[in-house]
Amino acid sequence: MASIFHCGxxxxxxxxxxxxxxxxYHSLHTDQERVALRIKRQIEGEEAKGELxxxxxxxxxxxxxxxxxxxxxxRTRKSYKNDISFLGIFFGPVCPALELGSCVNKxxxxxxxxxxxxxx
Numbered sequence: 001m002a003s004i005f006h007c008g009x010x011x012x013x014x015x016x017x018x019x020x021x022x023x024x025y026h027s028l029h030t031d032q033e034r035v036a037l038r039i040k041r042q043i044e045g046e047e048a049k050g051e052l053x054x055x056x057x058x059x060x061x062x063x064x065x066x067x068x069x070x071x072x073x074x075r076t077r078k079s080y081k082n083d084i085s086f087l088g089i090f091f092g093p094v095c096p097a098l099e100l101g102s103c104v105n106k107x108x109x110x111x112x113x114x115x116x117x118x119x120x
Contacts, residue, residue, distance in 0.1 A: 001017070001018075001044070002015055002016065002017035002040050002043050002044050002047075003015070003016050003017075003040075004016075004028070004033075004036045004037065004040050007027075011031040012027055012028070012029065012030065012031055013027075013028045013030055013031065013032075013033065013035075013036035014026065014027050014028060015028055015036070015039065015040055015043065017043055017044075017047065017052075019047070019052050019053065060091070060094055060095075061094050061095035062095075064087065064091060064094055064095045064097060064098060065095050065096075065097045067087075068084065068087075068095075068097035068098070069097070071083055071084070084097075084098060
């Protein structure tokens with residue numbers, strides 16, 4: 001069961017519902033009650049059908065570590081360093097993979113690494 005409400009003095013409608021036991025709050029980005037009720041019914045329908053997405057229980061450091069490993073496989077060395085730099089600025093020292101130079105040297109400096117092979 002979901003409920004809609006105003007938050008503070010704002011005219012924007014918000015919704016509160018439970019997804020897999022987790023309490024979830026979302027702004028509906030509308031000031032019209034009719035639109036808010038329609039979105040509420042849509043969310044309740046998705047919940048009844050089992051299609052409602054729940055918040056993830058994956059810990060952030062584990063996700064970032066796996067994401068960094070994924071980036072290594074698809075990015076060039078320079079692009080990877082740039083991506084890791086931005087992630088490190090945004091998330092801070094959450095996991096060792098975000099420390100500059102943690103994975104870069106291991107992948108591209110090996111003889112079998114992608115960066116060790118000349119491009120033709």
